[in-house]
Amino acid sequence: MKAVDSTANWEAIAAKKQASLLAAIPPEWRIPAELLPPVSKDDISTFPESSGWFTVDELAITSSNAVELITRLASGELTSVEVTRAFCKRAAAAHQLTNCLSEIFFDRALETAVRLDAYIAREGKPLGPLHGLPVSLKDNFNLVGLDSTVGFTSHAGHHAEEDSVLAELLRDKCGAVFYVKTNVPTAMMIAESVNNLTGRTVHPMNRKLTSGGSSGGESALIAFGGSVLGVGTDIGGSLRIPAACTGLFTLRPSVGRFPTGRCRSGLPGQEAVKSVNGPIARSLADIEYYCRAVVGRQPWLVDHECIPIPWRDSMAPLLPASSGPLSEARKLKIGVLWHDGMVRPTPPVSRALRETVDKLKAEGHEVVDWDVGKEHALGLQLLARMFIADGGKAVRAELEKTGEPWRPEMVFYAAATELGCSDLWKLHLERRAFQQRYLDKWNESGIDAILCPTTPWAAVENGKFSHVGYTGVFNVLDYSCISFPSGVMVDKAIDLPFSDATGYKPLSETCKTVQGEYNPDIIHGMPVSLQLVARKLEEEKVIAMCKMIMG
Structure with a gap:
């Protein structure tokens, strides 16, 4: 892909970047004009199966899911070349229909696949646990010779000179094949994937809906079938929100579990709340397999911020002493957060939460209400204050380089006032006190996990995502979280809007807006996701508990 001249006006840079992305798709993988769905067609998720292409x-x-493909690749039943070609073609279609990609490098991917096929033929064994599997990466993971723009026109054409630590590990030690990077919002700080450089990514099941952010390029690509396993990042819900919007699985790990070195940040140097990375996929088994693969490569040897904790197959607090199968595990004590004190979940999410609680009770698990008063509102305020502690200078500096305007979603940053060092230190003390209060409450209650919404919506129209409280608070706490599809689908005949007649009273102006904009007709049939939260560094436990809840 040709470099983009970042000394030009931002609009010219954006036009060149978008054109270069389309040009990177080979002619044989451009959707024929006679098969291209009209712009008016909202649901294009079935295009691969229905088009005949x-x-x-x-x-x-x-x-297929990732574990199935990995097994077939390791046995030689499938070659990496044929698997990579299939995903390249489907990813190309996904981009043409949802605008989900930020970098396309199919030739490089196929060269890698050829080398991996030669390796397994020569050595008689796979290179690593992801041998030959195409893996998509969020835009901010550096790969040599490619852009990592994080949605800024100023970064276009400034190719990375080194790979991110995680990319090196996945490719060199696990055997992954990289073929695309995926779209993000400006600075990766908007809950929808929209920016002035490459535009808006939309939902494959309904292009009037958002695929979420900031890992929304990943969620759209995977939901369309253009990737089987992707890696995104999460600083306020950036993995969980897009996974929930599209009905996928994801894990938000605690800081230090997976390597983050040499990635590009939208707010470089901001460490009051740290970004983490994690997998996003269509199955929980694929999420767990990825975690084992990465942790099993001892990432603490290559990233100084990684904690040297091997993957723990059974965590004592969850499984019985006999370490029997999950079906023999002791019953759980789950705290249910029905709402966060700021925004009530919309009707389908509320219904999914009720039905999941009923199922847990029927299976003998103990369920208690999780009421922490105003703590979640305080936690969200802390998150917001930490994000804008520099007065929006980091974002403003990049925008000014090319005359790029502020996105309307980022007025919060544009109007921010910089904190002095003393005030920032005081903010850190507030954060620490909040974390300790929450831990004390958890210990007093004796719960294993919190069950709550991932977002107030099952899905939401483009431009209307307005509340990250259900995810962002757990970034401040640094807790291990999974967003998972509950099995409930939106039903416009059942999930009627709240009203005075049903006893609805808004918790805030944002709550009033969210419920007022709720449109069951447009999201009918969409999957509804929920979130399961464990304590810090309990990734194994939260995955095991999610298996139990879904099982």
Whole structure:
């Protein structure tokens, strides 16, 4: 892909970048004009199966989960070249229909696949636990020779000179094949994936809806079938929000579990609340497999911020002394956060929460209300104050380089006032006190996990995502979280809007806006996700508990 001249006006840079992305798709993978769905067609998720453009083998490969493909790749039943080609083609289609990619490098991917096929033929064994599997990466993961713009026009054309630590580990020690990077919002600090450089990513099941942010390029790509396993980041919900919008699984790990070195940040130097990275996929088994693969490569040897904790197959607080199967595990004590004190979940999310609680009770688990008063509102305020502690200078500096305007979603940053060092230190003390109060409450209650919404919505129209309280608070706490599809689908006949007649009273002006904009007709049939939260560094436990809840 040709470099973009970042000395030009931002609009010219954006036009060149968008054109170069389309040019990177080879002619044979450009959707024929006669098959291209009209702009008016909202649901394009079934295009691969209904268009006749994909072969039976391509559909079978791209419809499989990661663990299935890895097994077949390791046995030699499938080659990396044929798997990579299938995902390249489907990713190309995904981008043409949802605008989900920020970098396309299919030739490089196929060269890697050829080398991996030669390796397994020569050595008789796979290179690593992800041998030959195409893995998509969020835009901010550096790969040599490619952009990592994080949504700024000023970064276009300034190619990375070194790979991120995680990318090196996944490729060199696990055997992954990289083929695309995915779209993000400006500075990765908007809950929808929209920026002035590459534009807006939309939801494949309904292009009037958002795929979330900031890892929304990943969620759209995976939901369309253009990737089987992707890696995103999360600083306030940036993995969980897009996963919830599209009905996928994701894990938000605690700081130090996975390597973050040599990645590009939208707010470089901001460490009051740290960004983490994690997998996003269509199955929980794929999430767990990825975690084992990465932690099993001892990432603490290559990233000084990684904590040297091997993957723990059974955590004592969850499983019985006999370490029997999960079906023999002791019953859980779950705290249910029905709302966060700021915004009530919309009707389908409330229904999914009720039905999941009823199921847990029927299975003998103990369920208690999780009421922490105004703590979540305080936690969200802390998050917001930490994000803008520099007075928005980091974002403003990048925008001014090319004359790029502020996105309307980022007025919060544009109007911010910089904190002095003394005030920042005081903010850190407030954060520490909040974290300790929450831990004390958790210990007093004896719960294993919190069950709550991931977002107030099952899905939301483009431009209307307005509350990150259900995710962002747990970034401040640094807790291990999973967003998972509950199995409930939005039903416009059942999930009627709240009203005075149903006893609804808004918790805030934002709550009033969220419920007022709720439109069951447009999100009918969408999957509803929930969030399961464990304490810090309990990734194994939260995955095991999610298995139990879904099982």
